[in-house]
Amino acid sequence: MNDRPIETWLTDMDGVLVHEETPIAGAQEFVEALQSSGREFLLLTNNSIYTPRDLRARLLRSGIDVPEERIWTSALATAQFLLEQRPGGSAYVIGEAGITTALHDVGYVMTERDPDYVVLGETRTYSFEAITRAIRLIEAGARFIATNPDVSGPSPDGSLPATGSVAALISAATGKQPYFIGKPNPLMMRSALNRLEAHSESTVMIGDRMDTDIKSGLEAGMRTVLVKTGSTRPDQVGDWPYLPTHVVDSIADLVGLVGELAPGTWATES
Incomplete structure (x- = not known):
């Protein structure tokens, strides 16, 4: 069992710190504990609509103060991946400011003419014309990249189709x-680890979904913590062929553990 000291914390946002723009109890205290502890940390989100600056502003409206450089999105990860794969490349992009800004910042050209990639991100205004163009460009040889596989996302009125649904089309x-x-x-x-120059074996990933947060943390070699305030219900945890390292009621249960290099009082009911 991994007993290396914890130097770095990664955490999902929606379902862990907030529900839409409603803060979850303990979220601000957790962030403050991270900042005062001196530990490295990043907030991760699969949402590629918003830039880190946008997300900082949204979190501030929820009473959670996080510097924008502490926010890592699937759009930023996508831009970083494409920069490493094909520096100075081009892309036809379906998405909003989060992905277009990220690609622009790494020197990518956005074009409809013979792009290297079709990049599909999250948007609230998918158009039939844009999807048709993406299909034709892929048929012509453009490589197909999508920021995240989520098939639906939350809204005040119910579920919305997300990147994974349009990718399937x-x-x-x-x-x-x-x-x-x-x-x-x-x-x-x-x-995210590379951005922080951190090591997986001294990092914890906190999330609310077994199929995304916990799975990716596990596969990246991290310890994982599932909170019960989001998508995966406590009675569903045992249905998966893998388990989180720990299960806690909410982010509030972790506030007192942030400053400890080797937390010894985890809640572990799973």
């Missing part, structure tokens, strides 16, 4: 599957 039309960058691909975790 494009895949059905082209016969080409996208390469998904966001969770549960451990690549997103590795990119």
Whole structure:
């Protein structure tokens, strides 16, 4: 069992710290504990709509103060991946400011003419015309990348179709599957660790979903903590072929453990 000291904390956002823009009890105290402890940390999200600056502003409205450089999105991870794969490349992008800004910042050209990649991100305004163009570009040889595989997302009025659903539509039309960058691909975790120059064996990943947060943390070699305030219900945990390292009621249970290098009082009911 891994008993290395904990130097780095990664945590999902929605379902762990907030529900939409409603803070979860203990979230601000947890962030403050991270900042005062001197531990390295990042907040991770599969949402590629917003830039880190946007997300900082949204969190501030929820009473949670996080510097934008402490926020790592699937859009940033996608841009980093494409920069490493094909520096100075080009892409046809379906998405909003989060992904277009990230790609622009790494020197990518956004074009409809013979792009290296079709990049599909999250958006609230998918258009039939844009999807049709993406299909034709992929058929013509563009490589298909998607920021995250989530098939639906939350809204005040109920579920919304997300990147994974639109990717499935494009895949059905082209016969080409996208390469998904966001969770549960451990690549997103590795990119976060690299950003912090951290090691997986001294890092904890906190999440609310067994199929994304816990799976990607596990596959990246981290210890994992599942909170009961999000998508995965406590009675569902045992249905999976893998388990989190620890299960806690909420982020509030971790506030007092942040400063400890080797927490010895985890809640472990699972």
